[in-house]
Amino acid sequence: TQLLEQSPQFLSIQEGENLTVYCNSSSVFSSLQWYRQEPGEGPVLLVTVVTGGEVKKLKRLTFQFGDARKDSSLHITAAQPGDTGLYLCAGATSNTGKLIFGQGTTLQVKP
Amino acid sequence: GAVVSQHPSWVICKSGTSVKIECRSLDFQATTMFWYRQFPKQSLMLMATSNEGSKATYEQGVEKDKFLINHASLTLSTLTVTSAHPEDSSFYICSARKDGRVEQYFGPGTRLTVT
Numbered sequence: 001t002q003l004l005e006q007s008p009q010f011l012s013i014q015e016g017e018n019l020t021v022y023c024n025s026s027s028v029f030s031s032l033q034w035y036r037q038e039p040g041e042g043p044v045l046l047v048t049v050v051t052g053g054e055v056k057k058l059k060r061l062t063f064q065f066g067d068a069r070k071d072s073s074l075h076i077t078a079a080q081p082g083d084t085g086l087y088l089c090a091g092a093t094s095n096t097g098k099l100i101f102g103q104g105t106t107l108q109v110k111p
Numbered sequence: 112g113a114v115v116s117q118h119p120s121w122v123i124c125k126s127g128t129s130v131k132i133e134c135r136s137l138d139f140q141a142t143t144m145f146w147y148r149q150f151p152k153q154s155l156m157l158m159a160t161s162n163e164g165s166k167a168t169y170e171q172g173v174e175k176d177k178f179l180i181n182h183a184s185l186t187l188s189t190l191t192v193t194s195a196h197p198e199d200s201s202f203y204i205c206s207a208r209k210d211g212r213v214e215q216y217f218g219p220g221t222r223l224t225v226t
Contacts, residue, residue, distance in 0.1 A: 006154075031213045042115075042204050042217035043155070088154060092213040096160070097143055099215055104154040 002027040004091050006102030013079055014110050021074045021087055021105045029091035032072045033099065034063055037086040079109045112138045115207050117218035124195055124225055131191045132221045134205030140185035141207035145215060146178075149202045161188040195225045 005024045013019055023032070031050045035043035047056050049065035049072060056063045060083075062075040072089055086106050090099040114137040124130050134144055142163045147155040159180055160168040167180035177199075179191040188207075192199055202222055206215035 033214060035217075040202075040220070040222070042117075042206075042219045045113075045214055045216065048214050086152075090215075097208055097213070098145070098157060098160060101154045101157075106152060 002029075002091065002093065002100045004089060004100050004102040006089055006105055008105060009103055010106050012108040012110065015081060016078050017109075019076050019079060019107070021089075021107075022071070023073070023089035023091075023102045024071045025091060025100075026070065027091070028069050029093070029100075030069075031092045032065055032069075033090045033092070034072070034074055035088040035090065037088060037104075043086075043088055076107075079107075081109045081111050083107060084109050113207075113209065113214075113216040114138050115205065115216050115218040117205055117221050119221060120219060121222040122224070124223070126196055126225055127194055129191055129193045130195055130223060131189055132203055132205075132223075134188045134190070134207070134218050136186045136207040136216075139207070139209050141188075142185060142210050143208045144182060144188040145206045145208070146180060146188075146190050147204045147206065149204060149220075151202075155204065158190075163188075192223065195223070197225045199223065200225045 033048045034046045037043040047063045052067045052069045054065045060077045064073050089102040116135045118133045144161040146158045158173045161182040163182045169175045182188040204220040206217045
C-alpha cells in the first residue's frame, strides 16, 4: 500500500515567517501534486512536479520533488494571512490515475 | 481552463431517503472522474473511480450498493447516496481528470446532512 506521510499536520505562524511542509513516502510516484483547500471548498491545484529533483516556484511558494521521486516539499517565504488553508500533497500512481493523498497540513498565518 | 462544478452545494435530507449529487466538467471532457469524502480537518478519502460508459471501481470498504455512481457522459458523473443515514453526513467532493493528464481538478464539494 502506498502511503504519503505529510508533516507537520498543524502549523500556526506569524505573518512574515517562513515555513516548510514535507511529504515523504517509501514509494516512487510518477508525479506529485500540491493542492490548497479553504474551508467549505474543493482543493485547488497549485503545482505538479514530475521529474526527480525538479524545483518549481509560484510567487512566494517553492515546490521541490526529491531526486528519487519519493518525497516533496513546499516552502513558503514571508507567509501572508491569505496563505491560510489546508495544504495537501498527492502522489499519482502510474496506471490507475488515482491520487494518494497525504494527511494534510493546516496552516494558520496570523496578522 | 479546467472547471468542475457540483450540484447541489449543500443538501439536508431525512434518514432513509436518497440523495443525488452531480459532478460536471464544464470546459473539458473527462473519461475518468473520482468521488471523495472528507471529514472535518482531515484529508480526502477516495471512495470510487467513475469511468465513462462502464462500471465504477470502488475502494475497499465502500458499499457499492449504497453509493451508486453513474458516468453517463464525458462531462457528467453522479453519486447517489441511497437510504441515507446520519453517519453518511459528510463533505463529498468530486474531481475530473483530463484524458492523458495526471492532474485532478476538483469541484467545490457538496455538504450532505442527514437528519
